[in-house]
Amino acid sequence: MEKGGIIFGHDERRCREFIERIDGSRPLFACVIASTETAKIPGLSAAGAMPEITDYTPPADVELLFYGKCKCIDGVPVTPDGIPTPALITMSALRLSGMPCFVVNGGLKVLPKVPFFEVGGSPGKDIRSGRSVESPQEVYERSSIIGRQLSKLADYLVVGESIPGGTTTALSVLLAMGVDARRKVSSSMPNNPHDLKMRVVEAALGTAGISFGSLQRDPFRAISSVGDPMMPAAAGLIAGAAEEVPVIMAGGTQMCAVLKVIESISPDVLSNLAIGTTKWILEDKTSDIRELISKIAPVPVLAAGLDFSSSKYSGLRAYELGVAKEGVGAGGSSIAAMLSSGGAITKDSLLREIEVNYGMLTNASPS
Amino acid sequence: MEKGGIIFGHDERRCREFIERIDGSRPLFACVIASTETAKIPGLSAAGAMPEITDYTPPADVELLFYGKCKCIDGVPVTPDGIPTPALITMSALRLSGMPCFVVNGGLKVLPKVPFFEVGGSPGKDIRSGRSVESPQEVYERSSIIGRQLSKLADYLVVGESIPGGTTTALSVLLAMGVDARRKVSSSMPNNPHDLKMRVVEAALGTAGISFGSLQRDPFRAISSVGDPMMPAAAGLIAGAAEEVPVIMAGGTQMCAVLKVIESISPDVLSNLAIGTTKWILEDKTSDIRELISKIAPVPVLAAGLDFSSSKYSGLRAYELGVAKEGVGAGGSSIAAMLSSGGAITKDSLLREIEVNYGMLTNASPS
Numbered sequence: 001m002e003k004g005g006i007i008f009g010h011d012e013r014r015c016r017e018f019i020e021r022i023d024g025s026r027p028l029f030a031c032v033i034a035s036t037e038t039a040k041i042p043g044l045s046a047a048g049a050m051p052e053i054t055d056y057t058p059p060a061d062v063e064l065l066f067y068g069k070c071k072c073i074d075g076v077p078v079t080p081d082g083i084p085t086p087a088l089i090t091m092s093a094l095r096l097s098g099m100p101c102f103v104v105n106g107g108l109k110v111l112p113k114v115p116f117f118e119v120g121g122s123p124g125k126d127i128r129s130g131r132s133v134e135s136p137q138e139v140y141e142r143s144s145i146i147g148r149q150l151s152k153l154a155d156y157l158v159v160g161e162s163i164p165g166g167t168t169t170a171l172s173v174l175l176a177m178g179v180d181a182r183r184k185v186s187s188s189m190p191n192n193p194h195d196l197k198m199r200v201v202e203a204a205l206g207t208a209g210i211s212f213g214s215l216q217r218d219p220f221r222a223i224s225s226v227g228d229p230m231m232p233a234a235a236g237l238i239a240g241a242a243e244e245v246p247v248i249m250a251g252g253t254q255m256c257a258v259l260k261v262i263e264s265i266s267p268d269v270l271s272n273l274a275i276g277t278t279k280w281i282l283e284d285k286t287s288d289i290r291e292l293i294s295k296i297a298p299v300p301v302l303a304a305g306l307d308f309s310s311s312k313y314s315g316l317r318a319y320e321l322g323v324a325k326e327g328v329g330a331g332g333s334s335i336a337a338m339l340s341s342g343g344a345i346t347k348d349s350l351l352r353e354i355e356v357n358y359g360m361l362t363n364a365s366p367s
Numbered sequence: 368m369e370k371g372g373i374i375f376g377h378d379e380r381r382c383r384e385f386i387e388r389i390d391g392s393r394p395l396f397a398c399v400i401a402s403t404e405t406a407k408i409p410g411l412s413a414a415g416a417m418p419e420i421t422d423y424t425p426p427a428d429v430e431l432l433f434y435g436k437c438k439c440i441d442g443v444p445v446t447p448d449g450i451p452t453p454a455l456i457t458m459s460a461l462r463l464s465g466m467p468c469f470v471v472n473g474g475l476k477v478l479p480k481v482p483f484f485e486v487g488g489s490p491g492k493d494i495r496s497g498r499s500v501e502s503p504q505e506v507y508e509r510s511s512i513i514g515r516q517l518s519k520l521a522d523y524l525v526v527g528e529s530i531p532g533g534t535t536t537a538l539s540v541l542l543a544m545g546v547d548a549r550r551k552v553s554s555s556m557p558n559n560p561h562d563l564k565m566r567v568v569e570a571a572l573g574t575a576g577i578s579f580g581s582l583q584r585d586p587f588r589a590i591s592s593v594g595d596p597m598m599p600a601a602a603g604l605i606a607g608a609a610e611e612v613p614v615i616m617a618g619g620t621q622m623c624a625v626l627k628v629i630e631s632i633s634p635d636v637l638s639n640l641a642i643g644t645t646k647w648i649l650e651d652k653t654s655d656i657r658e659l660i661s662k663i664a665p666v667p668v669l670a671a672g673l674d675f676s677s678s679k680y681s682g683l684r685a686y687e688l689g690v691a692k693e694g695v696g697a698g699g700s701s702i703a704a705m706l707s708s709g710g711a712i713t714k715d716s717l718l719r720e721i722e723v724n725y726g727m728l729t730n731a732s733p734s
Contacts, residue, residue, distance in 0.1 A: 066512060098519070100517075100520055113487070113509075114509065115486050115509040115510065115512050117484055117485070118472070118478075118483055118484070119482050120480070142482040145482050146482045150467075152467040153395065
């Protein structure tokens, strides 16, 4: 069912209960950004045509949130077809709602020209090395301190992510921890390269000596071997905040790996969590977030019912064809913007704001 | 006058009005830490006996706030006589009040093992180079973004600092900007080395080609030539927050230089500012914060009326002799802890908490 622009995607009772807890109250948005060399494997990420550009996508995304334009690149991050980053959605949700926004550096090759929280992380290596992330436990613990501090300041948190290549690292961590995610993680491309992802992940697990589920109780080893640096920062931030307040885990199937990590380290906080994503993730035929969540923890899945099919811009209508889909907390921040506004912000007013910002940023003409 | 443990140190009417605005409301504490090579000039800082230790004081101070112990050093920062850092007071105020706490890295040689905001700063050079701070404007602007975000989340901010050598850099920036601060800045030592400070500052101003007041309208050049990296971060953070909410500038005469910078860049926010310090700064016969403030801007000066004369520990009674005096927002955080507690936290209960923490951290026996 859909109510007020928000789709109850999985576990309708828990969806309703979660929304009742946060409706009309004050959210805080935080975005965890990181990079991994895994994203540069040809064909894996939407930005794979130009591997080095993946280093610039996360910093450019958060510059867009703070400044309404990118500083470390010209224009805005786009797919090879010119479809704009979902950060455009998040930026629009933040502008309409006035929601406070913070950035956490999980581990980046290129730093953004915005203020951000440092938690001691490093950029991620190619997971085929079997040693992809440094000091995940230290990063988790420092991030959980931020989560605890922020939980004193807002009624609930919305935590998004931006890391190219993140669905492949999610797949490898989920398999290492015993969640059969094969052919279930999503992609920013309409043609989800499942076979390539599996070959990369099998190579990674092989190098690290990990079999299916062998690290079920060792999330930090799963991350340090075959994960990415967004994971420990997001998991710590979310778990630290969720000790006290509800948290929307704002993302698609990448957040399933983060949820599995939290379920392993801090199961007491699960009742304070929901996944908040987009309609395009729920509708994606090449992935299955509901199935993944049902294998991990009894957590509701909410989705922003954004509909770009009537947009005057072809670059936005492309979202309805399954390009980009989600990222930078687009779905979760849209949900929070709508819920916090007492009806003033709707999926229609969001689309209008997104179109205004898209027009300004790209100089695109309606087409 | 003193009321509820808080001394009205300067401009009684504005003191009363400021307290009325924040009494009973929710504060947020932020501490800006940085380092400067200036601190290593022999005889200048309390830590001058071992110059390299000054790099560890700011990170150790904020580790104490988050963990109740230091991680980057054994024990806690102390003066050569073994008198503990004022961070002990701040830690106690935060623990009693539950106030949220954040750290901003203005530019550090040694990073703390806590989460902190990064704003693009670098460690400060010796001011005698005439080129002491890199990119102060960029740091100011990024810090002001943090201030604006945090101002959405709390009723008011308390902003402290920790930078050894900071009163000498304050003196040089104040002179460059036309505030006659000679023999008016304080010291963490009972014998304030005014003559040495003036020699250092005169050398710095000479190298940079600056005369008294010649940079009155160029605060960023004053900082980049003869300032320290705490200044642009603190000034930006404070000014950004004070666009919307009151801010206690928690510090002694170092905050006078920050205030002068804000007065020059962002005079509209002055009515939202107060200095919050300690009784020991007000009573210091070797410096004059009232005189400095009266030369800069019509801002009230509040002071925590902490009294350690009855403490069972000689290391704390030494504060009454003018050792340490202030730092890490000790005075401002004590004021905010008392005001936010509805009378539950007093200067006496603060002293008891400080004694408990001092005993645990130093294994000192009453003496």
